[in-house]
Every structure is written in structure tokens, then in C-alpha cells.
Amino acid sequence: MRNVEKYVRGYFMPPETSLNWTRKEYITEAPIWCSVDLRDGNQALIVPMNLEEKLEYFKMLVEIGFKEIEVGFPAASETEFTFLRTLIEQELIPDDVTIQVLTQSREHIIRKTFESLKGAKKAVVHLYNSTSVAQREQVFRKSKQEIIDIAVNGAKLLKQCAEETEGNFQFQYSPESFTGTEIEFALDICNSVLDVWQPTAENPVIINLPATVSMSMPHVYASQIEYMSEHLNFREHVILSLHPHNDRGTGVADAELGMLAGAQRVEGTLFGNGERTGNVDIVTLALNMYSHGVDPKLNFENLPAIASVYERLTKMRVSERHPYGGELVFTAFSGSHQDAIAKGMKWREEKEPRHWSVPYLLIDPKDIGREYEGDIIRINSQSGKGGIGYVLQLKYGLDLPAKMRENFGYFVKNVSDQQQKELMPEEIYDIFMKEYVNISTPVEFIKYRSADDEGFQTVVTIRTGHEVKEMEGTGNGRLDAISNALQSGLGMNYTDLIYSEHALETGSKSQAVSYIGITASDGRIYWGCGIDVDIMTSSVKALFSAVNQFNRSARR
Numbered sequence: 001m002r003n004v005e006k007y008v009r010g011y012f013m014p015p016e017t018s019l020n021w022t023r024k025e026y027i028t029e030a031p032i033w034c035s036v037d038l039r040d041g042n043q044a045l046i047v048p049m050n051l052e053e054k055l056e057y058f059k060m061l062v063e064i065g066f067k068e069i070e071v072g073f074p075a076a077s078e079t080e081f082t083f084l085r086t087l088i089e090q091e092l093i094p095d096d097v098t099i100q101v102l103t104q105s106r107e108h109i110i111r112k113t114f115e116s117l118k119g120a121k122k123a124v125v126h127l128y129n130s131t132s133v134a135q136r137e138q139v140f141r142k143s144k145q146e147i148i149d150i151a152v153n154g155a156k157l158l159k160q161c162a163e164e165t166e167g168n169f170q171f172q173y174s175p176e177s178f179t180g181t182e183i184e185f186a187l188d189i190c191n192s193v194l195d196v197w198q199p200t201a202e203n204p205v206i207i208n209l210p211a212t213v214s215m216s217m218p219h220v221y222a223s224q225i226e227y228m229s230e231h232l233n234f235r236e237h238v239i240l241s242l243h244p245h246n247d248r249g250t251g252v253a254d255a256e257l258g259m260l261a262g263a264q265r266v267e268g269t270l271f272g273n274g275e276r277t278g279n280v281d282i283v284t285l286a287l288n289m290y291s292h293g294v295d296p297k298l299n300f301e302n303l304p305a306i307a308s309v310y311e312r313l314t315k316m317r318v319s320e321r322h323p324y325g326g327e328l329v330f331t332a333f334s335g336s337h338q339d340a341i342a343k344g345m346k347w348r349e350e351k352e353p354r355h356w357s358v359p360y361l362l363i364d365p366k367d368i369g370r371e372y373e374g375d376i377i378r379i380n381s382q383s384g385k386g387g388i389g390y391v392l393q394l395k396y397g398l399d400l401p402a403k404m405r406e407n408f409g410y411f412v413k414n415v416s417d418q419q420q421k422e423l424m425p426e427e428i429y430d431i432f433m434k435e436y437v438n439i440s441t442p443v444e445f446i447k448y449r450s451a452d453d454e455g456f457q458t459v460v461t462i463r464t465g466h467e468v469k470e471m472e473g474t475g476n477g478r479l480d481a482i483s484n485a486l487q488s489g490l491g492m493n494y495t496d497l498i499y500s501e502h503a504l505e506t507g508s509k510s511q512a513v514s515y516i517g518i519t520a521s522d523g524r525i526y527w528g529c530g531i532d533v534d535i536m537t538s539s540v541k542a543l544f545s546a547v548n549q550f551n552r553s554a555r556r
């Protein structure tokens with residue numbers, strides 16, 4: 001890259017921290033979640049949500065279980081203001097949910113914000129101003145002290161307005177662009193605001209440390225968070241909050257390490273909607289926790305339904321590869337993965353139903369409303385016998401013998417390769433039915449008649465073209481006798497009858513399915529399947545299907 005010299009690292013590593021977070025292994029309890037979908041997410045949309053859309057989205061967030069929801073920037077627009085008024089006046093905010101509103105540290109904006117809050121039983125009022133070197137120099141053109149003054153004046157006005165307005169208000173301060181701010185200065189400005197608000201056990205203050213633009217590797221952000229956590233005044237009455245963005249693709253890692261480093265609260269959005277590359281994705285954070293056996297205290301048991309409401313209201317798309325929510329994130333197309341998943345599912349059923357350990361699947365897709373059928377194994381030319389057999393078994397109850405799976409697997413792969421497309425379960429089933437089941441050309445089975453109960457001597461009637469023939473055979477059982485009759489009558493030669501059968505529930509009826517493989521003199525195995533209400537007839541049909549495969553191949 002020619003212009004690499006243009007870039008210098010713009011973040012600030014803290015002078016010293018205990019690095020205690022490096023010794024913690026995983027997040028042991030859910031943080032306080034705050035959804036900022038309706039504010040940070042909304043401000044990033046091409047067309048921000050209208051009133052009805054915001055109301056529907058709010059309802060969904062409540063159903064998911066969010067107890068803190070930043071509902072907007074009431075001074076931004078008429079829609080934002082009206083949305084807040086509607087929530088309050090129509091009493092749409094459940095008692096256990098606290099709404100949050102964002103305001104710049106400017107007098108008319110703060111006053112308008114409190115005006116919008118009239119009648120609210122409780123709310124978090126979130127004050128922010130930019131603190132980074134770039135913002136101070138380029139945007140505000142102010143000294144450090146002048147930037148502190150903006151924050152402190154805003155903090156004082158918040159306190160005054162809260163006293164003048166009926167309701168229970170909690171304060172939150174964000175040194176916006178924290179990640180580009182000298183850490184000592186960030187500490188200074190937060191402590192100055194805390195000095196104004198004087199948090200207590202009854203009235204704690206939220207200090208929110210945003211990665212407004214993520215600039216460093218996640219361990220640097222974690223060290224910054226730890227430094228702030230270890231040096232903030234009133235720490236026991238401060239709720240330390242994170243607000244990562246995803247510029248470097250590390251929003252989730254930033255949040256996870258930030259929690260290990262002492263943060264108690266996380267602001268983010270569903271599927272990471274938000275400015276530029278988005279806010280941290282709360283779905284991923286929560287389900288990552290879930291995959292470690294920790295209850296995230298949010299309900300994503302029907303994630304596909306949530307994704308579909310999200311897509312409709314935001315007009316954004318959950319990409320196919322998006323963790324947990326994406327269409328393909330539980331899907332294996334490749335043969336060896338499919339084989340391992342199919343075996344893992346069986347292992348789980350038979351040996352370890354309690355704990356999830358299926359290869360390639362971090363969590364059980366069913367836990368978040370996904371289906372095994374059609375979701376985890378899909379078939380194309382990269383697929384293998386394990387996956388193809390699994391699809392037939394799961395959807396159609398057909399449990400092919402291992403060797404037959406292999407034969408059928410190669411057949412299906414070739415079809416997919418030639419057609420250059422994915423094959424749906426119905427297509428795979430159709431291929432199976434057409435190529436292997438009850439095949440009656442060129443040799444059609446009509447009936448058989450045995451001279452004795454065991455069928456050691458059997459006469460079988462067949463039709464080839466317009467000709468009906470009877471053939472006689474002896475063997476160590478009925479099927480063997482029929483097979484021998486066919487071999488001598490048709491002048492065929494094969495050995496090793498491979499046989500398996502099982503019952504098949506179709507609707508309320510039960511049928512028998514038989515699979516037969518016959519080995520030709522060149523070692524090739526030809527397979528057939530028979531389905532019939534009578535088990536013996538199903539085996540005979542399977543044998544005829546295999547014989548017909550053999551015949552067809554010889555003719556080709």
C-alpha cells in the first residue's frame with residue numbers, strides 16, 4: 001500500500017494497569033444491557049424509522065428482555081420528540097424498563113430533552129461531548145479546560161433540570177471519542193462530571209466509555225477500561241459502561257475484553273446496526289455468553305423472527321455469515337463437515353444428550369429457533385455421503401446402509417456438479433425414488449409362489465417388455481431362491497446379497513423399506529430399494545431394483 005506512511009496510531013495506551021483482565025477466562029454473568037437501536041442504530045439508517053416503526057421496534061426490544069433502552073435524541077427531530085411523548089403519554093413503558101435519551105451539552109438541547117421527558121416516571125439522561133485530540137483541535141478548537149467546561153456546564157444544567165422536572169432521573173456521561181483521548185484527560189473529565197453529580201448508592205451514575213471509532217486492538221481498549229475502572233472517583237457508585245463501534249471489526253472482542261476489565265454495562269444494537277460499520281452486536285455478545293453456559297438474560301429463542309422484524313423496520317440486511325443470525329451460519333455444504341455433524345448428532349442422541357458438543361456447531365441451532373432440517377446440512381457438489389444420507393434420513397426417514405449412502409452420495413454430487421446448483425431435499429428424494437426405488441424396467445416383478453413355508457423353492461413371475469415369464473429357483477430362504485431364479489433365468493451373475501430393512505412411518509401408515517446391494521463380477525455393487533406395506537414384497541422389489549440397476553448399467 002503506497003500511502004501507509006499517512007497513518008499513525010491515534011490511541012493512548014494507559015500508563016500502567018494491573019492487567020487483571022488477562023487472567024480472567026470468560027464472562028461469568030450478563031452485564032446490564034442497554035439497547036441503542038432506536039438512537040445510534042436509527043441515526044445511521046438511510047431513512048430513520050418513523051413513529052410506528054419505532055413503536056414496533058421498542059415493543060420487540062422489551063419482549064427480548066432489554067431493561068434499558070435508549071429511545072432517541074429527542075431534540076433531533078419532531079419524530080424523535082413525538083416518539084418519546086407517545087411512549088410516555090400512552091404508558092407504553094413497562095415498570096421494569098428504563099428509557100434513556102441522549103443530549104449534547106448545549107443548553108437549548110438539554111432543555112428540550114427535559115421537556116420531552118415530562119411525565120416520565122424514570123429515565124436515564126445521557127450527556128456527551130467530544131474529548132479526543134482530533135475533535136478538540138479540529139472541531140471544537142478548544143483547550144482541554146474549555147472542553148471540561150462544556151461537560152461540567154452540561155452536567156450542572158442536567159442536575160438543575162432534573163430538580164425542576166418531576167420524575168426519577170439517572171445521569172450518564174460519555175466522553176465521546178474516548179478512544180482517541182489521552183487516558184489521563186478522559187479520567188479528568190469524567191471525574192469532573194462525577195464531582196458535579198456526586199453519585200451515591202441510591203443514585204449511581206453511568207460513565208460510558210465509547211469506542212466511538214475503534215482505533216486499537218481490543219487489548220488496548222480493555223487496558224483503557226481497566227485503567228478508568230481502577231482510577232475513577234466514586235467508583236463504587238459508578239456503573240461503568242461500554243459502547244463499542246466496529247470500525248476494525250472487533251466490536252465484540254472490545255466489549256468482551258472490556259467486560260473482563262471491569263465494565264458492568266454494555267450499549268449496543270441488534271445485529272450491530274449503527275453508524276459506519278455499526279455498533280457492537282448484542283445478539284452475538286449474548287449468544288457467545290450462552291455458548292459458555294452463561295444465561296445472557298436476553299431471549300433470542302426465536303432469532304429468525306427477530307431478524308425478520310429487524311430487516312423490515314430498518315431496511316438493513318442480516319448477512320448470510322452474520323454470527324448466529326445469518327442464514328448460512330449453521331450450514332455445512334462440505335462433505336467432511338456434514339459427515340461429522342451427522343455423526344455428532346447421532347452421538348448426542350445416543351450417548352450425551354445433556355451437553356452440546358456436535359462438531360462444527362457452536363450452539364444447538366434449535367435453541368435460537370433454527371431447524372436442523374434445511375438449516376444445517378445443504379447439498380451441492382462439495383457435499384458427501386454423510387450429509388446426503390442425513391438429509392434423506394431426517395426429512396424422509398430413509399436410513400440407507402453405509403455402502404449405499406456412498407453410492408447414492410456420488411450420484412447426487414454429480415447431479416449437483418453438472419447442474420451447477422444446490423439440490424433441495426425434495427430433489428434429492430426425487431432422485432432417490434427415481435433411480436433406486438421399486439425400479440421395474442427392464443425387468444418387472446409380478447408375483448412369486450413358494451412350494452414350502454420357508455421358500456426354499458420358489459417360482460417368480462416377471463415381465464420384460466410384453467413377455468411374461470416364470471422362473472424357478474432354490475435357495476436358503478425365499479429371497480435367496482428368488483435371486484437365484486433371476487440369475488439363472490436372466491443369465492446374470494452376481495454375488496454377496498447385502499440386505500437391510502426398516503419400518504417407515506408415512507402419515508398414519510407404516511411401510512417397510514428394504515435395501516439390497518448385489519456385487520457384480522467386476523466388484524461393482526448395484527443398489528436397489530423397495531418400499532411396500534408387506535416386508536417380503538419390499539425386499540423382492542429392492543432386489544428387482546438392484547437387478548435393474550445392474551441391467552441398465554450393462555446396457556449402457
Ligand SMILES: CC(=O)SCCNC(=O)CCNC(=O)[C@H](O)C(C)(C)COP(=O)(O)OP(=O)(O)OC[C@H]1O[C@@H](n2cnc3c(N)ncnc32)[C@H](O)[C@@H]1OP(=O)(O)O
Nearest residue numbers: 043073075076077104105106128129130139140150176212
Ligand atoms: C457519536 C454519536 O453518535 S453522538 C450522537 C450524534 N447524533 C446526532 O447528532 C443525531 C441528532 N442530531 C441532530 O439532530 C442535530 O445535530 C442537533 C439537533 C442535535 C443539533 O443540530 P444543530 O445545532 O443544527 O447542528 P450541529 O449538530 O451541526 O451543531 C454543531 C455545533 O454543536 C457543537 N456540538 C456538537 N456536539 C456537541 C456536544 N456534545 N456538546 C456541546 N456542543 C456540541 C459543535 O461544536 C458545533 O458548534 P458550533 O455551532 O459552535 O460550531
Ligand SMILES: CC(C)C(=O)C(=O)O
Nearest residue numbers: 128174176177210212
Ligand atoms: C454518544 C456516544 C456514546 C456515542 O454514540 C458514541 O460515542 O459512539
